[in-house]
Amino acid sequence: MKNLTIALAISIVLGVAFFGISYPIFGNAQVSEALAAVPLIGSHHLAEALERQSARQSLVAGRPTAIFAFEGYTVAWPYLVAFGILIAAGITFISGFLSGVGLAFILPQSAFFAYPQIVVSVSLLVIIPATIAGGYIAGRWIGARTRSTLHGLVIVLAVSVMSAAINAVVNYLAIIWSGAAEALQMGEVNILDFAEGAGISLAAFLAGGLLGFWRGNRQKMTKYLSYLLSILPKDTGDLIVKLAYDEARGKTAAPAGAAAAAH
Incomplete structure (x- = not known):
């Protein structure tokens, strides 16, 4: 799990x-x-790249200890949660930036609290699809690297809850950093607004996460084969692909031959 720890540290x-x-260059928190x-x-892509590099180095050295068997091509739940949270945080930042750009074309920042419905509508048009996409990305990786279906579903749910919490915290900080803290003091923005945003984030991330998990779980074998082919020499990889092709062709040709003989 050393490569996963390194990938987490590098990403953060x-x-x-x-x-x-x-931030000192642009002076805008959302851009940063x-x-x-x-x-x-x-x-998570960085983590997989490090895994493959480690496996290649081990193969060259003649000590293939870093190469995972199919049963071992899983990731411990703390890492799955950690990477899922990083993806959720990144999607929250991206969606906040995109919604801010969209609002900047419609309203000056000083008018945001004068037209709350416009602000909410534009934000939701950006945040919901972005959050679903983020949930899908996280869920697909969890589905491909979890040890069991139930185990993975619990992790997707946990990451979705964390995503909602991140959304609430980021929204609160955005109000503070934008210089609109008086809106909190005057009651123009209250805890229910944050709860509503968190609920929408939870539902969107969970929907995308479950879809991604289903997709990733179905592709687990494909992903493992891709991992093996990426670390093997090209000639060996080509041979494996040819053998698989011949096997698949033989399986499809046999029923066709049997049917022809019956006629």
Whole structure:
């Protein structure tokens, strides 16, 4: 699990670095958050790249200890939750940036609280599809790397709840950073607004997560074969593909031959 830990650390450090470097340049928290979201959303891809690199190095050294058997091509639940949370956080940052861009074309920031329905409508048009997409990305990876269906479904639910909490926290901080904290004090924005946003985020992320989990679970064998082919020499990979093709062709040709003989 060393590669997973390294991938988590690198993704978080890059996210913080992107935010820290870009914020003084742009002076806009949403732009900086969107840039910081890139390594967070791609964190699981980095983890798999490190796994494959480690396996290749082990293969070259003649000690294939880093190559996973199919039964071992699973990820412990704390890592699945951690990567899922990073993806959820990244999607929240991206959707916040996109909704802010959309609103900037419609209303000046000073008028946001004067036209709450417009703000809510535009935000939901961006946030719901983005959150569903984020849930799908996280759920598909969880489905492909979990040890059992029930185990994976519990993790998808846990990550969805975490996604809703992240959404509420980010929305609260966005109000504080935008200089509109008086809206909280005057009651223009209250706890129910945050709860409503969190509920929408939970439903959208869970819907995408369950769909992604179903897809990832069905592709578990395909993903494992892709992992093996990526670490083997090209000639060996080509041979495996040819053998699989010949086997599949033989299986389909046999029923056809039997049917022809019957006639």
